[in-house]
Amino acid sequence: MSETRQVLESPEEVEKAVSSFRSTFESLQNEISKFIVGQENIIEDVLIAVISGGHVLLEGVPGLGKTALVTTIAQVLHLDFKRIQFTPDLLPADLLGTNLLIEREGEKTFVFQQGPVFTNILLADEINRATPKTQSALLETMQEKTVTVANTTHRLDLPYFVLATQNPLEMDGTYPLPEAQLDRFFFKLHVKMPEHHHFAAILDRTTGIETVDINAVADGGAVLEMGTTARQVPIADTIRDYMINIVLATHPDNKNASKEVKKYLRYGASPRAAQTILLAARIKAILGGRFHVAKEDIDAVAIPALRHRLILSFEGQAEGMTTDKIIEDILKNAE
Amino acid sequence: MAQVNKFIKQLQGRLNYQMALREICNASIVFLSGTLLIAIIYVLRGYRVNCVWYFLPLAIAIIFFMLRYISKYCKIQTSADYADRHFDLKNALVSDLDFADEPGAFHQLRREQTEKLCAADKLKTIKFKFPRKILLIALGLLLLTSILSIMDDSEDIRNARDRAAQIEKNSDEINKELKKKYQEMLKKLKPNEKKLLKKSGLTEKFQKLKKQKELKKALRQYGKLEREIKNFSARMKLAEKERLLRMMAKKLMKSKMTKQFGKKLNSGKYREAAKELRRNKLSDIDPKNKLEQMKKLRMKRILEKMLESAKDAGQMNSSLSKELEDLLESLEECDELGDLEEINCKLGKICDDLDDLDDLKKFLIKLNKMCKACNKAQYACKSNSFCLSDKAGKGKGIGSAAAANFDNKDKDPDDKGYITGLKGQKNKGSSRIKIEEAASGYGVSRRAGRAVKASSKRQMESFISRDDVPPAMKTGVKEYFTKIHKKESINE
Numbered sequence: 153m154s155e156t157r158q159v160l161e162s163p164e165e166v167e168k169a170v171s172s173f174r175s176t177f178e179s180l181q182n183e184i185s186k187f188i189v190g191q192e193n194i195i196e197d198v199l200i201a202v203i204s205g206g207h208v209l210l211e212g213v214p215g216l217g218k219t220a221l222v223t224t225i226a227q228v229l230h231l232d233f234k235r236i237q238f239t240p241d242l243l244p245a246d247l248l249g250t251n252l253l254i255e256r257e258g259e260k261t262f263v264f265q266q267g268p269v270f271t272n273i274l275l276a277d278e279i280n281r282a283t284p285k286t287q288s289a290l291l292e293t294m295q296e297k298t299v300t301v302a303n304t305t306h307r308l309d310l311p312y313f314v315l316a317t318q319n320p321l322e323m324d325g326t327y328p329l330p331e332a333q334l335d336r337f338f339f340k341l342h343v344k345m346p347e348h349h350h351f352a353a354i355l356d357r358t359t360g361i362e363t364v365d366i367n368a369v370a371d372g373g374a375v376l377e378m379g380t381t382a383r384q385v386p387i388a389d390t391i392r393d394y395m396i397n398i399v400l401a402t403h404p405d406n407k408n409a410s411k412e413v414k415k416y417l418r419y420g421a422s423p424r425a426a427q428t429i430l431l432a433a434r435i436k437a438i439l440g441g442r443f444h445v446a447k448e449d450i451d452a453v454a455i456p457a458l459r460h461r462l463i464l465s466f467e468g469q470a471e472g473m474t475t476d477k478i479i480e481d482i483l484k485n486a487e
Numbered sequence: 488m489a490q491v492n493k494f495i496k497q498l499q500g501r502l503n504y505q506m507a508l509r510e511i512c513n514a515s516i517v518f519l520s521g522t523l524l525i526a527i528i529y530v531l532r533g534y535r536v537n538c539v540w541y542f543l544p545l546a547i548a549i550i551f552f553m554l555r556y557i558s559k560y561c562k563i564q565t566s567a568d569y570a571d572r573h574f575d576l577k578n579a580l581v582s583d584l585d586f587a588d589e590p591g592a593f594h595q596l597r598r599e600q601t602e603k604l605c606a607a608d609k610l611k612t613i614k615f616k617f618p619r620k621i622l623l624i625a626l627g628l629l630l631l632t633s634i635l636s637i638m639d640d641s642e643d644i645r646n647a648r649d650r651a652a653q654i655e656k657n658s659d660e661i662n663k664e665l666k667k668k669y670q671e672m673l674k675k676l677k678p679n680e681k682k683l684l685k686k687s688g689l690t691e692k693f694q695k696l697k698k699q700k701e702l703k704k705a706l707r708q709y710g711k712l713e714r715e716i717k718n719f720s721a722r723m724k725l726a727e728k729e730r731l732l733r734m735m736a737k738k739l740m741k742s743k744m745t746k747q748f749g750k751k752l753n754s755g756k757y758r759e760a761a762k763e764l765r766r767n768k769l770s771d772i773d774p775k776n777k778l779e780q781m782k783k784l785r786m787k788r789i790l791e792k793m794l795e796s797a798k799d800a801g802q803m804n805s806s807l808s809k810e811l812e813d814l815l816e817s818l819e820e821c822d823e824l825g826d827l828e829e830i831n832c833k834l835g836k837i838c839d840d841l842d843d844l845d846d847l848k849k850f851l852i853k854l855n856k857m858c859k860a861c862n863k864a865q866y867a868c869k870s871n872s873f874c875l876s877d878k879a880g881k882g883k884g885i886g887s888a889a890a891a892n893f894d895n896k897d898k899d900p901d902d903k904g905y906i907t908g909l910k911g912q913k914n915k916g917s918s919r920i921k922i923e924e925a926a927s928g929y930g931v932s933r934r935a936g937r938a939v940k941a942s943s944k945r946q947m948e949s950f951i952s953r954d955d956v957p958p959a960m961k962t963g964v965k966e967y968f969t970k971i972h973k974k975e976s977i978n979e
Contacts, residue, residue, distance in 0.1 A: 162592050390578075442579070442597075443594075448577060
């Protein structure tokens with residue numbers, strides 16, 4: 153499936169595309185919510201990332217439904233889905249694939265055997281359990297959406313999303329993701345414990361005899377089309393400057409950086425973070441029923457887009473400071 | 488687009504109008520604070536407030552208002568931002584301003600959406616918040632300022648003003664009196680005296696006397712004039728000449744032959760002394776003419792004694808001594824008739840000098856009267872009267888009878904008690920009692936000490952400026968004073 157960028161020229165086309173966007177998004181949310189309860193914000197953010205063509209890092213303790221969320225999304229989008237359980241002995245070839253020597257009609261030839269990354273949705277479960285070497289094997293697939301083995305580059309089918317999970321508690325035998333890898337994730341989402349009434353619903357749906365039927369409400373083409381529509385939402389210079397100021401304010405060496413940023417941060421967010429915020433804010437604008445991006449759209453997506461891109465200093469780590477808190481402060485003081 | 492722009496402009500006008508109202512309230516606080524400050528300053532000093540000064544805080548308040556209005560002026564962009572926040576328009580207006588006439592389907596839809604949001608009646612929801620606190624404060628300040636503004640001058644100030652008017656009036660009267668006295672003195676002066684006076688420039692100084700509102704200035708004015716008259720008199724060196732003549736007179740009085748002339752010199756009757764001296768004019772050199780020889784001998788004695796005195800006084804270089812010496816030489820060498828004329832001529836010159844000295848003495852007496860008048864003017868200034876008369880008033884003054892002490896010894900014979908009452912006029916006249924205040928605790932009163940020192944210094948200065956005191960004594964007194972002064976300084 154190839155990526156298409158269709159420019160919407162008439163207001164009617166725009167209205168139609170936007171209305172289709174909203175209805176599809178709503179359907180996807182509703183369908184996923186049939187199985188995943190109490191994680192509405194996570195669902196929305198994951199869908200925004202998927203529509204934007206980005207990858208998501210889900211962080212949460214075991215048993216919160218991270219894997220279930222990804223499998224459900226694959227089901228509702230009717231996309232090819234593969235799951236890899238990352239372990240320390242996993243090798244890059246196990247992910248990407250390898251050339252096998254095969255004898256055919258008396259001749260021996262190398263044939264490329266595709267790895268599990270050749271899919272539309274890849275669930276990288278417990279990604280921090282693999283070695284950095286294996287983790288790095290995903291860099292090319294995530295950014296260029298290609299796989300290069302033995303000097304041959306293989307293109308991945310679009311849409312392609314990596315939805316990775318990691319457990320924040322068990323740190324033994326894990327390898328923290330390198331900055332370059334983290335920066336390639338569109339959002340980092342914290343999956344939280346559901347509330348009491350959601351808990352009851354989860355138990356009802358998962359421990360009974362009846363199973364929930366998940367239907368596909370969209371396909372890869374629809375997702376790409378939604379992404380194309382979102383990219384056309386205009387953003388005013390003032391709002392764009394506001395967003396740039398937020399990103400720049402995360403850099404401790406910036407003259408406008410706050411005291412907290414200078415004290416607790418070692419590195420700030422990259423331009424890729426600004427791209428992420430803008431793409432996500434555009435989708436938020438459409439979901440908010442607007443034809444322009446507002447500051448509140450920027451504010452809404454800033455935390456998941458920036459939290460994994462900021463690196464705390466030693467002082468920040470020692471004082472238990474979180475990047476979420478620093479971003480909240482930056483947003484409060486942003487102009 | 489036009490609708491959106493119109494909406495933003497209307498909003499901008501409304502915001503600026505409200506801001507102007509707010510700033511007017513703030514400026515009124517500035518103005519009223521300033522006026523209150525001015526009023527307090529005036530009232531604390533005891534004066535009635537001069538409202539002309541209120542223009543100063545008014546000007547400051549206007550400048551304050553203008554600066555605040557300019558700095559807080561709501562621009563289009565700011566107005567759009569305000570509307571976005573106030574009406575929760577999600578940055579629709581700010582975006583609209585940024586995009587202007589951007590083409591494209593999305594922009595068209597965005598514009599339509601923004602226009603729907605810009606309903607004119609929305610503006611009415613932006614209501615002016617009446618700054619009640621500021622207005623209350625302003626009202627309080629206005630009340631305070633008004634109360635302070637209508638307060639009259641304090642009693643002290645009124646008294647001080649009355650005193651100043653009185654001093655001005657007195658000094659004017661005194662000036663007139665002094666000028667009148669001076670003119671009277673001028674009329675009585677001889678032509679050569681007038682010439683001398685003209686050189687002194689005293690006439691101009693008397694003409695330039697001004698009426699003064701302050702007692703100090705008035706006293707200084709008369710004191711200065713008095714000093715100048717004294718200086719002028721001192722320049723005439725009359726005292727020096729008189730001292731020499733008195734010394735000569737004492738010597739002359741010791742001899743029978745010269746006693747008569749000495750007496751006249753001693754009593755200061757220089758014109759008569761000159762007349763006496765002229766009687767010794769020689770008309771013959773014949774040794775047989777006993778009368779002429781007697782005259783010659785007497786004149787010789789007189790000259791010798793006078794020269795001796797001059798020598799004793801160390802005044803041999805004075806013009807009088809030289810003339811005397813010259814005449815004595817001429818007398819001793821006289822053996823021809825032709826010498827007689829020369830002798831008589833020299834004698835006549837000495838007599839003329841004595842006549843001039845007599846005239847100068849009389850002139851200086853007149854000047855001294857003016858000096859006394861200036862001195863009296865100072866006293867008159869102090870005591871709020873302008874009588875500069877040399878003569879004392881005769882009889883009782885007005886009200887002195889009423890103020891006289893009374894007793895009851897004649898009125899009621901049965902009354903055994905004996906009462907003497909003191910009468911006086913209540914609340915009239917200046918108090919003669921001065922209350923000296925000093926801080927409690929130990930210490931030396933510096934003011935009193937300083938006053939004593941200044942007074943003794945003045946005395947010393949006036950003593951050494953006197954012409955009748957020998958220079959050796961002057962030096963001694965000066966050294967003594969300097970030593971005392973130094974000692975005191977060290978003790979302090």
